[in-house]
Amino acid sequence: MAQASTQKLEGQTHPIKTYLVVWLWLFVLSAGSYMVDYMQFQGYLRWSLILTFMMLKAGLIVAVFMHMKWERLALSYAILLPPLLVLVFVAIMVFESDYTLLTRVLYFATGTPEAAGE
Amino acid sequence: MAQSATDAPPDGLEGFVADWSSDQRAFKNVPWGKAMMWIFLLSDTFIFSCFLLSYMTVRSSTKVDWPNTSEVFGLDVGGVSVPLLLIAIMTFILISSSGTMAMAVNAGYARKRKLTAALLVVTALLGASFVGMQAFEWTKLIHEGVRPWGNPMGAPQFGSSFFMITGFHGFHVSVGVLFLFIVAFKVARGDYDLGRKGFFTSRPGNYGIVESLGLYWHFVDLVWVFIFAFFYLW
Secondary structure, eight states: OOOTTTSOOOOOOOOHHHHHHHHHHHHHHHHHHHHHHHTTOOHHHHHHHHHHHHHHHHHHIIIIITOGGGSOHHHHHHHHSGGGGHHHHHHHHHHHHHHHHHHHHHHSSSSSTTTTTO | OOOOSTTOOOOHHHHHHHHHHOSSOSSTTSOHHHHHHHHHHHHHHHHHHHHHHHHHHHHHHOSSOOOOHHHHTOEEETTEEETTHHHHHHHHHHHHHHHHHHHHHHHHHTTOHHHHHHHHHHHHHHHHHHHHHHHHHHHHHHHTTOBTTBOTTSOTHHHHHHHHHHHHHHHHHHHHHHHHHHHHHHHHHTHHHHTOBOTTTOSBOOTHHHHHHHHHHHHHHHHHHHHIIIIIIO
């Protein structure tokens, strides 16, 4: 058996500068998403900015810090594709919660049993 | 197991098909520990997805107004209420720890033993301070009357979502801090340079462990990105 020190490692090394640049960007993007709240943006502007900053930050972390950008497709697809199915779950639960809200609005409108027609 | 240099696997989509249809291992160039860490993180992704999804469901189905997180998590600084201040600080701390972790992985593969251990300790300390701030935040909210079944600010589901999501995330950070200290100790002792056998595995480890640990730590940061966006900012 080869000693650990002489064993060939299948690791990845990238220039420190890459990490520093990404680190800086994560700071900038976090500051951006904090400013969304600080400036009290509301409505679609708020939501789209939050999602944009979120996806950019997540993308940078996964691609560079977690080295996904340099992995072979066999691993990338195995890890990155399954979470997309969560979006199906999101869609299902949106319908479900809409229905729950509808029943609550219809039957608990004023919060008294009389109003619910009992 | 060893791939000779002459028949290097093809890249791109062709490589994807070749890797998955090969009868040795699908994940070429990836140590098994790293592949298993990725698969664990995938399962963890689904756990946190379920938490955030149930939060979405209770929040969009309640008739009562959701508490204004900007105010609930605000801090008074010299009489001025700064919205989400603590959460912003926690976010920056976690990102910084991700940065030092990335450096540690790099230093590990460069076989800089002391630098790797030092960076791992810095990462662990940043993580510990994150958990400390979270404990402070929990204490503050509990004093203000937030409970899993109700709170004075609005929809009762706020408390259960908050404690469940941030609690599970904080638990992940705490476990990460523990493992960071353990691996930092092993790196500092020279385990991965001398081929010292592990306590549980009875086999020599290598600096690949630092990268697997790094994946876990970055994942914790990644989950926080989503919690920050959906729970605190939305």
